[in-house]
Amino acid sequence: MTLEFAATVAARDFDLSFSVADGETVAVLGPNGAGKSTMLGLIAGLLRADSGRATLDGAELFGLPTFRRGVSLLAQEALLFPHLSVLENVAFGARSTGTRRSVARTRARHWLDQVDAVEFASRRPAQLSGGEAQRIGIARALATDPRLLLLDEPMAALDVTVVPALRGLLKRVLSDRTAIIVTHDVVDAFTLADRVFVLDGGRLVDSGPTREVLEHPRTAFAAALVGLNLLPDGSTVAPSAVAVSTTAVAGGIGGPVDSVETHGDLVRVRVGDIAADLTPSRFADLGLAPGDRVWLSH
């Protein structure tokens, strides 16, 4: 299912257009307030665009109410219906569109099997852990056979110990689906996404194949995600390769130290958008404190 999307929302300074190919998974990265949630809301029909047009496999989206769009949304929290059993939760989509109970239940069992959660079928959502609930949430979203699957930081609220298993599950179920996943985690992007969009200020500031965008970042945000500095000339450099001097250096970038923090066994010094990693002894030799003027070079 191919998604073509173009929309503006003046009140949110949002102006975005892009397309997602059939079977493709796109990761959307960007700082808070970049417009990621607005984008998902517009596609799912929870927000209205001032202008624009979106089609899913040629069919208009913006005129349709949410329930007719064939777009499933998986949020940070699983939001399983507390009054229904796990099985009834997964069967909800089919039951809502008029499928017979027995058929809907058989199909729900199939999807529970797909997420290795058959043993939870008769439980109540309140009896599940966050990771278990999110697995059921994935099964419930997939059981409606959505034309497009939206994932809004699906692993952000989970215990770190269950994230790798859930990521593996998502990789399996997203492989041949059209999906958009909003994430803050660069590992999600590398593992799950064919392409990456970087949003900032309601605009698309970078896009391309995942490795291309993240290994050669063109925005400070994307560079920071993969632990690199983006220099004014467009090149990138690792914080460990940045030299710090308290005297002026030809070709260096001068500025006051913004922050100093311990980073593993190194000390990370930030000057504007650029981070430099120093050994503790080098840091002590320089005697740096926030506000001191330094020059960075590499």
Added chain:
Amino acid sequence: MRSVGGVPRWVVVIASVGAAFILLPLVAIISRVDWARFIPLITSQESVAALLLSLKTAGISTLLCLVFGVPVALVLARSRFPGQRVVRALVLLPLVLPPVVAGIALLYTFGRQGLLGSTFTFLGIQIAFSTAAVVLAETFVAIPFLILSLEGALRTAGSRYEVVAATLGASPTTVLWRVTLPLIAPALVSGAILSFARALGEFGATITFAGSLQGVTQTLPLDIYLQLETNPDAAVAMSLVLVAVAIIVVGLAHRGSNPELFRR
């Protein structure tokens, strides 16, 4: 002064007086009951007729409260329209209106000379001073309880589950029946019980708008009031029946608001 569980002792003393003020009158009723004649008193033809009429009219008005109150609560909690705050305030007006004023208002709405009176007269329906008038009076004073309870529950529940349901393909009507109403079921139950209790105890609006005709409009509170003059023992006995009903209602409403379902 020392404190009890973090509450200053003098507060506990005042609280005891307050609680006694509520409980003593109940003890007074029980102490005045003529136990030897209790059963015959509450099973007299007049009393039974009044009790049955009360249960019937309060039951029907609870149904009317649900049929009309649930949509009002939904619209107030889930949509935004100009003048919404004014509408909410007016809808809750019967809560604070003296019941006798409510009765007069209903009389000049549905009575023969009322706003809609000629319409009903034309249709051959005479509402004032009929059992239907009792139901209308009770519904009028009881419906705010249901609306208040439901609107609060709807706002607390939020619309996140409803959004999820819509993305799973459920139409707004399906979402209402399969998500919204089940989620607020506890409030629905306790709101309905409170409405029933308010309807059962209705006096002022009923006697003004419906009068007191035995078997037709004379509900239990009206019967008790009138019997107090002629047969105080019967009035006391019937009062105890209403006290028992009230205690059961409070117990049910309390349980309805603490459902097992949402306990972790």
